[in-house]
Amino acid sequence: MEKDNMDLKKTEDAVAFGSSNGYYNNPLLLSSAFDFSCEVEKSSFMELLGVQDYYNNSGAVLDLPQLSKATVFPFTTVNASCDDTAKECSEVLNQKHQPATPNSSSISSASSEAVNDEHNKTVEQDDDDDDDDSEEDEGEEEQLKAKKTKQKRQREPRFAFMTKSEVDHLEDGYRWRKYGQKAVKNSPFPRSYYRCTSASCNVKKRVERSFTDPSVVVTTYEGQHIHPSPVMPRSAIAGVGSNLGSLMPGNYMSHYHQHRHHHQQLLVNTLFSLGIPYNNSNNIDNSSFSQDNGLLQDIVPSHMLKEK
DNA sequence: CGTGTTTGACCTGCGC
DNA sequence: GCGCAGGTCAAACACG
Numbered sequence: 001m002e003k004d005n006m007d008l009k010k011t012e013d014a015v016a017f018g019s020s021n022g023y024y025n026n027p028l029l030l031s032s033a034f035d036f037s038c039e040v041e042k043s044s045f046m047e048l049l050g051v052q053d054y055y056n057n058s059g060a061v062l063d064l065p066q067l068s069k070a071t072v073f074p075f076t077t078v079n080a081s082c083d084d085t086a087k088e089c090s091e092v093l094n095q096k097h098q099p100a101t102p103n104s105s106s107i108s109s110a111s112s113e114a115v116n117d118e119h120n121k122t123v124e125q126d127d128d129d130d131d132d133d134s135e136e137d138e139g140e141e142e143q144l145k146a147k148k149t150k151q152k153r154q155r156e157p158r159f160a161f162m163t164k165s166e167v168d169h170l171e172d173g174y175r176w177r178k179y180g181q182k183a184v185k186n187s188p189f190p191r192s193y194y195r196c197t198s199a200s201c202n203v204k205k206r207v208e209r210s211f212t213d214p215s216v217v218v219t220t221y222e223g224q225h226i227h228p229s230p231v232m233p234r235s236a237i238a239g240v241g242s243n244l245g246s247l248m249p250g251n252y253m254s255h256y257h258q259h260r261h262h263h264q265q266l267l268v269n270t271l272f273s274l275g276i277p278y279n280n281s282n283n284i285d286n287s288s289f290s291q292d293n294g295l296l297q298d299i300v301p302s303h304m305l306k307e308k
Numbered sequence: 309c310g311t312g313t314t315t316g317a318c319c320t321g322c323g324c
Numbered sequence: 325g326c327g328c329a330g331g332t333c334a335a336a337c338a339c340g
Contacts, residue, residue, distance in 0.1 A: 176312095177311080177312060177313085178312070178313055178314080179313090179331095179332070179333075179334090180314095180315085180331070180332060180333080181313090181314075181315075182329085182330065182331070182332095183329095184329090184330090185328090185329060185330090191330085191331095193331070193332075197311085197312085206331090309340105310339105310340095311338100311339090311340090312337105312338085312339085312340105313336100313337080313338075313339095314335100314336085314337075314338090315334100315335095315336090315337100316333105316334100316335095316336105317332100317333085317334090317335105318331105318332080318333075318334100319330105319331085319332075319333090320329100320330085320331080320332100321328105321329095321330085321331100322327105322328090322329090322330105323326105323327095323328090324325105324326085324327090324328105
């Protein structure tokens with residue numbers, strides 16, 4: 001498990017990069033959270049998405065038929081058991097998440113700011129192994145106590161992605177119930193808090209509009225769904241929605257694989273919400289998903305994985 | 309009536 | 325200790 005954490009930490013080094021390709025002129029900026037743990041996977045994944053061009057360690061310019069172009073940033077991977085304090089993590093990330101191209105486009109910096117800002121807030125978790133989720137629900141005092149302790153100890157892994165969209169709450173294949181809204185300091189746009197409506201699923205998400213670029217929506221997910229997406233298309237369900245991340249107990253997969261799975265799921269959900277088939281340029285038949293493992297290779301043709 | 313949203317109050321953590 | 329900001333709760337409300 002510790003090794004997994006280390007791997008995940010490495011992926012946190014991913015930086016939100018600006019692109020010199022003027023992607024901000026494109027109708028859609030899609031920035032998502034992927035932890036490409038190795039170059040093979042990264043290239044394969046992007047190839048899968050129909051990426052025409054990508055750069056090592058930088059944002060990739062996607063050339064998707066339905067989108068014109070979009071940019072994917074690998075960022076905001078948060079491991080679930082970082083022992084460091086949030087402060088320490090934030091400091092590290094602050095240093096590392098400087099735009100690679102300082103003179104990149106305005107939206108790039110704006111996005112990066114948003115990302116960094118989000119990231120700073122995102123990288124806060126504790127590693128309480130002594131968690132016992134025993135909660136007595138007798139007596140209001142006990143409830144309150146439980147609430148307090150629970151709130152303090154539990155912090156699910158979070159990650160964010162940014163989407164250029166006119167609507168704040170993007171359809172991602174799951175049903176959400178809004179449970180709060182707060183004004184954000186230094187921003188005219190409020191932050192909305194949503195919770196997955198599925199029983200016993202504690203996934204939350206925050207949605208806020210970047211004040212530096214009001215056309216960009218920053219969505220932050222916390223936790224992982226323990227159920228299939230109720231409204232996912234069959235292809236996506238076959239590829240992601242019904243895989244281990246949905247069907248297996250949370251502790252079955254390593255954190256690492258859970259993250260990978262979740263990021264894939266996020267991408268697929270996001271692309272789906274935008275009307276983009278995630279396998280648009282590949283002949284991936286559903287049979288290949290029948291025994292997936294929630295891993296990248298489950299949605300990437302095998303020949304891609306062989307490429308080095 | 310069930311489901312989801314709104315919104316003010318409250319709690320918590322953090323910096324000073 | 326105090327103030328602030330983020331996050332959550334829950335009653336009231338809206339809507340189909």
